[in-house]
Amino acid sequence: MDITVLLLSALLGFVSYVGANTDSNPCISANAKTCGECIQIGPQCVWCKDPDFKPSRCDDIESMAKAGCTADGVENPRGAVTIDKNKPVTNRKTDGGQNLRPDEITQIQPQKVKLNLRSGEAQKFTLKFKRAEDYPIDLYFLMDLSHSMLSNLENFKNLGTELANEMKDITKDLRIGFGSFFRKPSIQTNPCFPDNCIAPFSYFNVLSLTDDHALFTQEISKLKTSGNLDSSEAGLEALMQAAVCTDVIGWRNVTRLLVFFTDAGLRFSGDGKRGGIVRLNDGKCLLDDNMYTRSDYSDYPSLSQLVDTVTDNSIHTIFAVTEQYRDLYQELSAKVPNSAVGTLSTSGDNLAKLVIDALIPLSSEVIVENSKLPDGVSISYVSHCKNGVNGRGEDGRKCSNISIGDEVLFDIEITAKGCPSKGKPETIKIKPLGFSEEVEIFLNYICECECHKDGIKNSPECSGGQGTLECGVCRCNEGRSGRICECTQDLDAYCQMDMSSGICSNNGECVCGTCECKKRENPEERYSGRYCECNNFSCDRFNNKLCGGHGRCMCGQCACEFNYAGSACQCSMDTSSCLASNKLICNGHGICECGQCKCLDNCQGPTCEICLT
Known part of the structure; x- marks a missing residue:
């Protein structure tokens, strides 16, 4: 029990030492040489610009006042x-x-x-x-014109009027437009139906955004699907162009909503190689007379391009797709900000409801x-x-x-x-x-203090004009160093113990290649050594005393007095306290360690005199 108490006491003493001696002041330990360097350490650090100020010029505000810096001499810029x-x-x-x-x-x-x-x-x-x-909304539709979308196109012709009625409680300022997409002309595998074939194309802007809903219906009525049996694949190309061609589409700085209708999958960057197209998509607006003209020149866009484009252009996207492809577009929507997925019915008669149902959650977050x-x-x-x-x-x-x-x-x-x-x-x-x-x-x-502006270039205080007197210290000209620029070259390397250590171990100042160790607030505490690597105050403590009060701290190690040992000189070598009544140390049944018996042979007691037989 006594040994346990002794060990606990030693542990508490060590913890106390660590707390008391850890150099936790970053303002000082950073060894800032200028006011600018000081204030960049952290908001707690201030600089003293008083002439002839001897303590560390970079310190916390409370310590600086104690050290004698005047109120006017403190530089402490705030954000x-x-x-x-x-x-x-x-x-x-x-x-x-x-x-x-x-x-x-x-x-x-x-x-x-x-x-x-x-x-x-x-x-x-x-x-x-x-x-x-009643915030205005620009609503643009992108529709797949492959032959399989024929029934949806018929329902789409009345969509403008239906949406205007459905959205009147959301906004009275609704503009609508329409574009269509199919596939790259060079990537075509199936023939067209006789006399009913639209030439393959990637994207065409049919109608720019307008508040003339009757015109929307009129233009949609003129459309027909392609007779080509291929599935549509140019959807992302079309979406990119519709998003980035702001002036052509007529996007205003209002809520921008793009509804993407399809019953097919997607092609991404790299898929153009099937048609011999290897040039990367540049993401620019490339419409000529409302038609995308670089389809056979540039590859499909990448997913990251699509994400950046719709984000940069503040586009809300609704993917209206058939049940077969819903999972694919859900996965895409998870990567495209401010997007949603709605399921298109077989006949496409739920278009207006789908848009409204998807718009509400999009606009509620x-x-x-x-x-x-x-x-x-x-x-x-x-x-x-x-x-x-x-x-x-x-x-x-x-x-x-x-x-x-x-x-x-x-x-x-x-x-x-x-x-x-x-x-x-x-x-x-x-x-x-x-x-x-x-x-x-x-x-x-x-990054600099106010006193930086008042610096005196080529000041006589800096070795006859070898530097700028700034904030109380000399900022040396190129090729000069030292406290007052008295050195002809930068000799900081001579003040480092090795490449990984700080200049003068962060405990001093390098003056012409020689370390001058800084002073401590307590005059009894000192740094020493060629690189200021030693001190007489950071040794282990015992009972809150440096070296247990029985030794001297020398370069971080305790030099113990005669008859004391241990890292904190906490161990007495005197064996008198271990003598049993028979004058034997620990009754001959133990070892005396630090003035305490450590019993053996099933013996116990302060001097091991109680033995079990």
Whole structure:
């Protein structure tokens, strides 16, 4: 029992030593030589620019004040958030009702934000999103014109009128358009029916978006399917062109909905090799008189191209497909943001209902996304949705079950580490997925202190003009080094024990190739050694005493006094406490370790005098 207590005491003493002696001040340990380097360590670090200030110039604010830095001498720049454009979200009841143009409707707030970012200091703002009442919708249909879609085409001719009636509670500003697709002309295997064959084509824009629903019906009535027996395969080519050809299709900056009708599968990048087509699809708008002209020149698009294109152009996609291909398109929809799948009936008489049923869940969820972040910049989201539902992490990017007129909030935190992009300002954007509105965020990085601007070039204080006196220290000219630029070359390598260790072990300053160890707040504590690699205060402790009070700390190791041993000199070599009544050490039945008997031979007791026979 006594030995257990002794060991526990030693363990607690060691833990106490670790807590007391771990050099946990990153402001000092980073060995910053300039104010800019100091403030990039973290938001807790400040710099003292007072002339002749002797302690570490980079430290936390509390330690700096204790060390005697004046209040005016402390450089501690902070980040900030500035809202540059903050137009309120639209309220139809108070903002003009039906007289608003699409570009006058606002669904996100704010619109422009400027962030001044200091390393490690998060800047936060709140994004508000509101689904506007009666928000305009552009609805474009892409239909497979292979022969197997004949019955669907007949039902499709009345779709414009049906949808206008069905969607009147969602929006009164509905524009509709139509395009068709089939297959690459060079990849054709089956002949046409006599006198009833449309020449093979990949994609044709039949009617650009219009609010003339009668014209939509009129143009659709003129169409007929191909007599070719091949299945349609150019769907993704058509979808890419319909999404990227903004001006030709007539897309506005409103809700963009594309409905893709087919009873066939898909072809992706690489499948064009069957027709000898190997050139990659470039994803550009290549319509000539509404016809895609590069079908026999470029391969099918890749899935990643499709995802990027519909995302960049804020397209909501509905795949209306037959039961046979539903699983295939479900798998595709899982990869395409803001998309849904609906099952097309055999006759196609459920087209209008399918579109409405798919549109409702698509429009009831908002997901915010950001453009590519610069290296060294991170972002986090916290959502505040309906009915008190909050989300963090990936869930912090979205809110569900949003009805028209509902408002939701997203708390957004952006943090920089170090000095990204070498301090050059950058811009990122955040927007709700599938919407054209976005928040523009200007990032300014705080990489230098204000005193940097007041630097005196070629200052006499820096060895007669060999550097810039800046923030209380010399920033040396090229080819010079040292505290006051007194050295003719950079000799930092001579102050490193090896390539993996810091200059002067991060415990001193390299002056012309020689380490000058820094001072400790406690004058009894010192760094020493050629590379300041030793100290007299980081040895093991026992009973909260350095080297147990029975030794000297020498370069991290205890040098114990006579009759003491152990890493913390915690072990007494005196055996008098182990003498039994018969004057034998541990009664001859044990070993005396650190003044305590360790009994053997089934004996016990402080001096092993109780033995079982």
